[in-house]
Amino acid sequence: MSARILLNPGREKSLLRRHPWIFSKAIQKVIGKPMSGETIDIYDSKGNWIAKGAWSPNSQIRVRVWSFDQNEPIDADFFLRRIEKAKLTRQKTIADGGLTGYRLIAGESDYLPGITIDVYNDIISCQLLSAGAEFHRYHILSALETLYPNASIYDRSDVDVRKKEGLELSKGWVSEPLASTETEILEHGLKIKVDVEKGHKTGFYLDQRDSRFATGRYAKDKEILNCFCYTGTFSLHCANAGAKSVDNVDVSATALDLAKQNHQLNGFDSDNIRFIKDDVFKLLRRYRDEGKQYDMIILDPPKFAESKAQLKGACRGYKDINMLAMQLLKPGGYLFTFSCSGLMDAGLFQKIVADAALDARREGKIIERLQQAADHPIALSYPEGYYLKGLICQID
Known part of the structure; x- marks a missing residue:
């Protein structure tokens, strides 16, 4: 008989809703000696079979469910x-x-x-x-x-x-x-270089595809500031839509070099597309103090919160960059702002952007909401799958 676990009373509720995680404190007893990764059976405290999943003795998530079908082998x-x-x-x-x-x-x-x-x-x-x-x-x-x-x-x-x-x-x-x-990949007719060895995540940010495409609907004849630009793919869609100019800012020279290559690959090699190596926070403050203004600003920062302990600091970071961006926008300008921190829920993110508007002494309204692309689905039983939040705000 395969190894199995018994859950503490009441700890089967999330599994009955088909959530796939079992935390260590939910487990009453381990029967057998499963090796790391081995498939085990999961029973409630009364001995009723619920699911089968992978045993992970070193993780707080002690079991991840493969199947809720008792007759389905994991092979x-x-x-x-x-x-x-x-x-x-x-x-x-x-x-x-x-x-x-x-x-x-x-x-x-x-x-x-x-x-x-x-x-x-x-x-x-x-x-x-x-x-x-x-x-x-x-x-x-x-x-x-x-x-x-x-x-x-x-x-x-x-x-x-x-x-x-x-x-x-x-x-x-x-x-x-x-x-x-x-x-090289194709995305809505645009060519993008990807390096699976050196690129972020698995090589590239596929999850922002819909948001990149959305910028094209607003970019025509606009002067645009693209912050945390990485390999410049938001800029590609803006340039393709006829933006007047795009300033791409990133702290990584390597990313900016690839951004230039992406623009050249698509024939967008002009003086109106600029690549600026700088710290976004410092640059935004400097531009504000210089009185510089834009029609549209894109804020797609890296994840600010990797853990709950970092969430408070992340809130300050998001508020700071959004406040500075709003101060740089012309009246009626568009702010595309994102959070990819899974710990930052949509309501909290909207509140942070609203507080940033107050501090910037600007009025604003949300005209569109954005999220991860359709090939990054969110299972109804797994709300944690919703991690990428985006707002298109018009700032008065």
């Missing part, structure tokens, strides 16, 4: 079925956007906890971030080789969260290596 066919289903559900999104870069597996929201898989043209970039994902590494990679026989697979499991699972960091080719870790 090679299981992972092939789940990944194939995820691929099929994304076909409309891929076709509508003319995409060659997209998220194939979004972890718990695709019912594969701890697994992130992105497709970048001829390269598939994977993050296996949980004990269960690592335990089934061979099955996952075999499924990808079956479904994408012409793609090469790169492992980007070099994320610190693996340490919480008792796993070492892992990075590199897991299939026949290509000559380069760089490739």
